[in-house]
Amino acid sequence: MKKFDNIKNRFPVNPWDISEKKYNPSDYFTNETLFACANGFIGVRGSFEEGNYLGHSGTYINAFYESNKIEYGEKYVGYPSEGQSMVNVANSIKIEISIDDEILDINKGELIDYNRKLDFRNGILKRKIIWKTQSGKKAEISFNRLVSFENKHLIAQKIEITPLNFDGEITYKSFLDGTIKNYIDEDDPRIDNKFKKSVFKTRELYNDEFMFLNQITKKSGKEYSVGLKESIISKSKYKVKKYKDTDKLYNEYRIKAKKEKTITIEKFSVYYTEMNYLKKQKIEVELEKAFEKGWDYYEKFQKEYLEKFWNDSYIKIDGDDALTQGIRFNMFHLLQSTGKDGYTNIGAKGLTGEGYEGHYFWDTETYVLSFFLYTQPETAKKLLEFRYNTLDAARDRAKEMSHTKGALYPWRTINGYECSSYYPAGTAQYHINADIAFALKQYYQVTDDFDFIKSMGIEILVETARLWEDAGSYNSEGQFCINCVTGPDEYTALINNNYYTNLMAAENLSFASEMVEKIKTESPEIYQELKNKLKLSEEEHFGWEKHAEKMFYPYDEKLKINAQDDSFLSKPIWELDKTPKEKFPLLLNYHPLVLYRYQVIKQADLILAEALLPHKFSDEQVKRDYDYYEKLTTHDSSLSTCIYSIVANRIGYEKEAYEYFINTSRTDLDNYQGNTKDGIHSASMAGTWLGVVMGFGGMKIYNNELHFDPKIPEKWNEYTFKIKFKNRIIKVKVDKTKADYSLEKGEPLTIYNKGNKIELS
Amino acid sequence: MKKFDNIKNRFPVNPWDISEKKYNPSDYFTNETLFACANGFIGVRGSFEEGNYLGHSGTYINAFYESNKIEYGEKYVGYPSEGQSMVNVANSIKIEISIDDEILDINKGELIDYNRKLDFRNGILKRKIIWKTQSGKKAEISFNRLVSFENKHLIAQKIEITPLNFDGEITYKSFLDGTIKNYIDEDDPRIDNKFKKSVFKTRELYNDEFMFLNQITKKSGKEYSVGLKESIISKSKYKVKKYKDTDKLYNEYRIKAKKEKTITIEKFSVYYTEMNYLKKQKIEVELEKAFEKGWDYYEKFQKEYLEKFWNDSYIKIDGDDALTQGIRFNMFHLLQSTGKDGYTNIGAKGLTGEGYEGHYFWDTETYVLSFFLYTQPETAKKLLEFRYNTLDAARDRAKEMSHTKGALYPWRTINGYECSSYYPAGTAQYHINADIAFALKQYYQVTDDFDFIKSMGIEILVETARLWEDAGSYNSEGQFCINCVTGPDEYTALINNNYYTNLMAAENLSFASEMVEKIKTESPEIYQELKNKLKLSEEEHFGWEKHAEKMFYPYDEKLKINAQDDSFLSKPIWELDKTPKEKFPLLLNYHPLVLYRYQVIKQADLILAEALLPHKFSDEQVKRDYDYYEKLTTHDSSLSTCIYSIVANRIGYEKEAYEYFINTSRTDLDNYQGNTKDGIHSASMAGTWLGVVMGFGGMKIYNNELHFDPKIPEKWNEYTFKIKFKNRIIKVKVDKTKADYSLEKGEPLTIYNKGNKIELS
Structure with missing residues (x-):
């Protein structure tokens, strides 16, 4: 495996x-991300209140973006012409402190003590x-900050x-600074560089009993207001x-x-994007409410909210605190x-930075959603609602791509x-559907929420199934083939019969039919x-x-392995060790x-199929496939190692799994x-x-029932987690010798x- | 076949x-191209001297371009960052005529008579x-224009x-107008749209005994001077x-x-780009020389030059004047x-318009060069010298594309x-090499010019052969494969073992070896x-x-046809008739x-291989291949129909050939x-x-000897053409019953x- x-x-x-006990300038930029505070609506990077030239202060509102014209050297039909980029909105945490006209800057003067903690x-x-x-x-200064779970605007x-x-x-x-800009890095294709000038026009600016700023994005006309008050x-x-x-507004005390x-x-400070709340008077009311409650109230609420969260998603590894x-x-x-x-989602980079322009990808459904599904299914449902609410956009996209029916979900998007802008590793990833x-299907199996399927899910299922019908075709042997797509592995593009895509499409088709x-x-x-x-x-x-039923799955008879796609195994092998x-x-x-010319893999592809649908593959097959593909995988995508860990666990590769x-x-x-x-x-x-849960715990759903096949790494004494399943809460505790299952709630x-029935009651 | x-x-x-006897406004723009005058260095579109809002006046200098930053939504390593675009230089043919303050505009007033002819x-x-x-x-006005073959600057x-x-x-x-711009059409990916503002900075402007303008392109710093004098x-x-x-300069008489x-x-008017000729004094001298000689001299020279040209490249079809x-x-x-x-080439659009930004493509070697080779081999040699002079750029490109050796020629270029900017239908077309x-090889076979091979050709051959060695690899059956390229058919991209590419690469490899x-x-x-x-x-x-020797050629045993590439035949067929x-x-x-998802072809691909290397394929095989691929071909590229005509001739499809x-x-x-x-x-x-010559005449070189297999379409009485071959001039005359071959010059x-020996003497 990769070292x-x-x-x-x-x-x-x-x-x-x-926590940090020492200020390390070279960590500053990275730690702005790690120390970010957010609540799903607003995100604030962990930037110092007084600023720091080493990083990039950022405040983001989920799904609040500016449009930009996507430039192409050669532009073809169906290329998206407008991009969307999450924008950095006004900085309201900014302050300046001076003693004797010397402005606090952690890089100047003498830093006698430093402590930072995100709890x-x-x-x-x-x-x-x-x-x-x-x-x-000398002065001691302490900064406390929260982005409220009580009031998402605060x-x-x-x-x-x-x-x-x-x-x-x-x-x-104290500042309310609307002069902020997005981050620029011309050398990295993963970072958007379109907004060299401010994307905003300031429409209202007011500073009297409180600060008020209203800005609108110049192109997309998206508007927000922010109010700030202090005491x-x-x-x-x-x-x-x-x-x-x-x-920009500021007060000097x-x-x-x-x-x-x-x-x-x-x-x-409060941020609003809802039309009815953009007015100064409304903002003032909201600020007053906050002041009535005061810091201590919000601090307390935050703690209670998180207590519930940690209880719902309980997880503990005894023996490995790191x-x-x-x-x-x-x-x-x-x-x-x-x-x-239901109208916002989770960006590949969350609300903590501007990488990938704040876009939502398949990361949501294939990775993030499972976590919520088994711990806070109501949030998983909201994420699925987002796809329902953007189904019309996906229908439009299918038409643009010359499909006669169905819906094609976007590879990356904010508004649906x-x-x-690079379709071989973008739109070609039809597997998003x-x-x-x-x-x-996962949501339905875990929650039994047929009402959701009937009211929203079914439309998504029908339209995605239709898309596969239109995109695929039968070969001369009567097998259903899907040509010219890109699978999860972005180091291989525009290929025929990507195993992962074909298998997942088959699941899509049959689940859609079942639900109809x-x-x-x-x-x-x-x-x-x-x-x-x-x-x-x-x-x-x-x-x-x-x-x-007729879906084609490429297989190599000589190597006895599943083929990533029709042609992958015919290419020369990239020598990763060299x-x-x-x-x-x-x-x-x-x-x-x-x-694309070599057998080299960015991230789990066939192996991902085997992780998501383990019952479709025998242990021996998975072992052969893993042995072959693991050596070719660079894990250059962060979506890879977790999947390899899960599959390594299944086939008993304990060290690699760990x-x-x-x-x-x-x-x-x-x-x-x-x-x-x-x-x-x-x-x-x-x-x-x-x-x-799925790797070490070996959890899978098979025949609508819950299976575990727990393992425990050498270093751990025991581990415990809780999951919600069909209105129950089940606690799983695994130690060196056994696994304990208990029903915390429900029928x-x-x-x-390990295949043996256990009756929980 | 396509209708x-x-x-x-x-x-x-x-x-x-x-010629035109009538002014038709809707033809104006198209006819600016057709009535263009050029001499390989300067090109002037057939725009009216007095201008016309319906078209686009253009004056071009071969290989004179401006750089531009190529924009990409997502930019990856090895993407070209700088483009080159042939620029429209100062308009020196422009005039204005007024009678009673009414300015001549062919769209206004009354046009009593109109005649235009390009002879x-x-x-x-x-x-x-x-x-x-x-x-x-009423006035009669006549305009005469030539771009001189005597003095390429004039x-x-x-x-x-x-x-x-x-x-x-x-x-x-009379104007010397340096305010000109390139043509803009935002909706067509084949047209460059980067130059919305003038690309030039005017460095010198002079109007006394003559007009003089010196301009430099703002980014690439390319400089030209133009002088104008009239009497x-x-x-x-x-x-x-x-x-x-x-x-802008102008004189009013x-x-x-x-x-x-x-x-x-x-x-x-004279245009210079050579450093030593940019000065006003130099330009004045050149203008004086032109005046000494006068219009009649240049008119006469032009005629003599073209007489020789038409004699060298004699061709006549009796019975079909159109x-x-x-x-x-x-x-x-x-x-x-x-x-x-040797430093300039021929753009896909010649010097007649700005389509494809004035770029040189494979069109030169695969199409244009053969014409010159058999009629004016010295020009063919110059075109090959261009590739020698840009070999270092191709070596650099090979490195950029991570090749450990060799040279990779650019898909489109001016300066090498x-x-x-769209690599799947650009850089991926490795067949350019x-x-x-x-x-x-053609040049060598037709001219026996081994000196050229020794002095220049061999370097190109060695470096291109090396590139194939590095790009290709052996499969498990010991066959040499070339993966992830695009063949001539741009409706199929990034595929493995494109038959055309593999065959041409094999020719390249073995000819390089032979010459070494x-x-x-x-x-x-x-x-x-x-x-x-x-x-x-x-x-x-x-x-x-x-x-x-070990090159792999995909073949379909069931259909008994050569496969365009490994996967082409497995895709569904695009219903062209619907x-x-x-x-x-x-x-x-x-x-x-x-x-890319369908069997649909933009232009001759496998069929092109069969046209270029006819002796490699049996008639039966070509027939089966033609029958299969012809139906899938849209001829959306203008490089297609001539090839289909040639191959149709070979297999006796007379009507289609015609x-x-x-x-x-x-x-x-x-x-x-x-x-x-x-x-x-x-x-x-x-x-x-x-x-x-190759279609109806059935001419091919086989074993270093010249073969003909003439056919004649029903409508023709006879046809005649001359070719140069190994320092001979051979005249071929074909009528309904026979073919006559005569040696006009040489040993x-x-x-x-038709396979039968003929001794020419």
């Missing part, structure tokens, strides 16, 4: 937080520093300044001046500070980044319309409605059944044509991909949870441990 | 010219009009104005004023005109557009560096030099031999993914592709000559007619 770097443990191993149990980012000016004045801050060895004036400035809680005397600059007397400032830390960090960020209203259908039949039988009225709405004939779904380390990730160092898992669990914490500065890797984060249920 | 439109005969059928025997574009002002004044004009029914003042203005030859009295505007007295103006006209028109334009100095090697051996044996000193220069080992070329006419060309109406040939021969004349406004289709023009030679 990964050893665990770096960039943070002290605490199971419930990440997963209360969701608060705290930083405390002792800073000495060049003239010798950011709350509490700042405390204590002069340690002087009396005198301290100047405190100096302590009794210190001060004078305040209010300023209004171009696109000149505070008479006394030695060892703490100046406390509470500060709230892993526990990694897993919890990942789950915490998934919670923070995921939209929960395709904005991938099947990934969404697969998530629907079920509705027909059980809800004849709804069936009639559907027939009308979708122009569904009595026979149409029998065709889907047939395509699924490739210098600095040439990874390969896509940043080789032209796509070079990569090493892949470690890499997965700390992808961002230890910056394994080297680009965490641009945002978290949300799929990999979810992959960690999958790695424990009795039969489950399986 | 082509009937012959439109947009011009009167004259075998030696194209292939003297290379002069003449236009004569009688125009009546709104106040009833454009000469003669303008005559005769008042027919009045005495009075006529204002004549009113007749005795009419006039006053002149000289003007200098931003980037107020001429006292007398009824029926002709005012004659001679006008010369075809003769088409063929001669095409040959004339090839002569006009082709660079002859790749500037295709083999096409160049094939042209070298020959040099080794015959010129040991040169061999030593080469060994040092190219780090050539004694054994290296044996490897090439082996790859050529595709609405307005959906062609398909690439303007379907996303590439849609096209129809394909007609389409080819009048592609531009009758605007079959619908985009002649953007420039001629030079490959198709050359394809016409190939269609007669006796054995040739073959």
Whole structure:
């Protein structure tokens, strides 16, 4: 297997937080991502309140984007002409503190003490520093920040300044800064570079009882308002001046500070994009409400909310705190980044950075959704609703791609319309359709929520099944083939019969047919409605059944392995062990044509199929396939190692399973991909949870029943997790000798441990 | 076969010219291309001297381009970052004529008479009009224009104005207009749209004894100077004023005109890009020289030059004047557009328009070069020298594409560096390398010019052979495979073992090896030099031999046809007969993914291999292949029909051969592709000559000897052509009953007619 770097443990191993005791400038940019606070609607990077030239301060609103014209050297029909990019909105956490006209800058003066902690149990980012000016004045300053789970529009801050060895004036400035821009890096194709100038026009700017800013994006006309209000809680005397600059507001407080007397400032800002809340008066009301409740209230709520979250998604590894830390960090960020209203989703980079332009990918359905499904199924449902709410865009896209029927979901999007500008590793990944259908099937199996299928799911299933029917064709042997697509492995493109795509499409086709039949039988009225709405004939779904049955799966008789696609195994093998380390990730160092010419794999592809649908493959087959493909895989995508860990577990490759898992669990914490500065890797984060539950726990659904096949790594004493399944809560505890299953809630249920029935009650 | 439109005969059928008796506004834009004058260095579109809002005036200098940044939505390693675009340089033919302050505009006033003719025997574009002002004044105006073959820098004009029914003042203005821009069409991917603003900075502007303009392109820093001088030859009295505007100069003559007295103006302009000639003083000298010689001299020279050309490339079809006209028109334009100095080449659109940005493609080697090779081999040699002079750029490109050795020629270029921005139908067309090697082999076989091989050709052969060695690999059956390339058919991309590519690569490999051996044996000193220069080992070329021998050619046992590539025949067939006419060309109406998913062909691919290397295929095989592939081919590329005509001739499909040939021969004349406004289709023009000589004449080289297998279409009485071969001139005359071969020049030679020896002496 690929040699990964050893665990770096960039943070002290605490199971419930990440923390720093020392300020390290070279970590600053990366840690802005890791210390980000978010609530699924607003995300704020972990930037210092006073700013820092080493990083990029960012505040994001889920699904709030600007359009941009996508440029092509040669543009062809069906190329998306408009992109969408998540934009950096006004910075409301920004402050400036001066002692004797010396402005606090952590890179200047003397930093006597530094402490920063993001606590997963209360969701608060705290930083405390002792800073000495060049003239010798020392002050302790603490910053507390939360992005509220109580009110998704709210950011709350509490700042405390204590002069340690002087009396005198301290100047405190508080900003609402609408001059912010998106991050630019011209050399990295994964970063958008379109917004060199501000994307906003400021429509309203007000600074009196509170600060108010209303901005609108110049092209897409998307509007938001933000209000900010603060109060100096302590009794210190001060004078305040209010300023209004171009696109920027700030207040200056000149505070008479006394030695060892703490100046406390509470500060709230609210962001709104909803039409009815854009007005100044509305914002003012919301700010007033926040002030009535106050910091302590929000702090308390945050803690209670997270207590419930950690209880719902309980997971613990006894004997490996670094892993526990990694897993919890990942789950915490998934919670923070995921939209929960059916109109927003989770970006590949969450709400923590601008990588991939804030776009939603298949990462949601294939990785993130499973985590929520088994822990907070109501959030999984909202993610599926997003796809329902964007189904019309997918129908339009199918037409653009000359399909006579069906819907083709976008490879990357915010508003539901395709904005991938390199189609061989974008639109050609038709498997996105099947990934969404697969998530629907999972959701249905885990929740029994047939109402959702009837009201929304069925439309997605019908339209995706239709797309496969239109995209595929029968070969001369009567096998159903899907040509000219790209599978998950982006180092192989535009090939025929990608095994993963064909298998997932077959699942899509047959589940769609099954659900049509079920509705027909059980809800004849709804069936009639559907027939009308979708122009569904009595026979149409029998065709889907047939395509699924006749689906072609490439197989190599000589090697006795499943083939990734029709031609993959005929290519020469890329010599990964002779490739210098600095040439990874390969896509940043080789032209796509070079990569496509070889047997070299970016990420789990066939192996992903075997992870998602384990019952379709025998152990022997999986072992042969794993042995062959594992050696060719670079894991240049962060979506790979978790899957390899799961499959390695199945076939008893304990050491590899463990090493892949470690890499997965700390992808961002230890910056394994080297680009965490641009945002978290949300799929990999979810992959960690999958790695424990489906990998080590060996959990799978087969015949609508729950199976486990637990293993435990040498290093662990025991591990425990809870899952929700068909309205039960089941707790699984595995130690060196046995697995314990207990029903924490719900009706009795039969489950399986290594194939043996267990009656839970 | 595809149904082509009937012959439109947009011009009167004259075998030696194209002419118009009527001004048709809707033809204006297209006819600017057809009436273009050029000499391989300068090209001037057939725009009216007085301008016309319906078209686009263009003056081009071969290989004179501006760089532009190629934009990509997602940019990957090895993507060209700089494009090159042929630029429209200062317009020096522009004039303005006013009678009574009414400016001549052919779309206004009354056009009493109109005549325009481009004569292939003297290379002069003449236009004569009688125009009546709104106040009833009539004048006859004639415009004569030539782009000189005597002095490649020179454009000469003669303008005559005769008042027919009045005495009075006529204002004549003459311009040197540097405010020109390139043509913009945002909807067509084949047209460059980067230059919305002027690409030039004017460095010098002078108007006294003559006009002088020096401009430099803003990005690439390419500089040119143009001088213009004119003289009113007749005795009419006039006053002149000289003007200098931003980037533009003009002179205004107020001429006292007398009824029926002709005012004659001679006008010369010279364009230079050579460093030593950019100065005003130099330009003045050149203009003086031109004036000493005068219009008549240049007119005479032009005629003599073309007399020789028509004698060298004699071709005549008795019984079909429309075809003769088409063929001669095409040959004339090839002569006009082709660079002859080893540093310039022929663009896909010649020097007649800005389509494809003035880029040189494989069209040169695979189509155009053969015409010159058999008629003016010295020009063919210059075209090959161009590839030698850009070999270093191709070496650089091979490195960029991660090849460990060899050279990879650019798919499209002006300066030798790749500037295709859509690699699946650009860089992936590795066959360009083999096409160049094939042209070298042809050149060598036809001229016996071993010196050229030794001095230049061998380096190209070695480096292209090396590239194939590096790009290819052996499969498990020990066959040499070339994966992930695109063949000539751009409706199929990134496939393995394209038959055409593999076959041409094998030719390249074995010819390179043969020439290395020959040099080794015959010129040991040169061999030593080469060994040092190219780090050539004694054994290296044996490897090439082996790859050529072991080359893999895909074949379908069931259909008994050669397969276009490994996977082509497994795809569903595109139903061309059900595709609405307005959906062609398909690439303007379907996303590439849609096209790639089907058996549908843009242009001759396997069939091209069978046309270029006929002896490699049996007649039966060619017939089966033709029957299969012909039905799938859209001929959306103008490089297709000539090849189908040639192959149809071979297998006795007389009717199809003839129809394909007609389409080819009048592609531009009758605007079959619908985009002649953007420039001629030079490959198709050359394809016409190939269609007669290799198609109907059945000429091929086999075992280094010349074979003919002549056929004659029903409509023709006889046809004649001359070719140069191994320092002979051979005249071939075919009539309904027999073929006559005669040696016009050179030593006796054995040739073959339908396999039977003929001794020419």
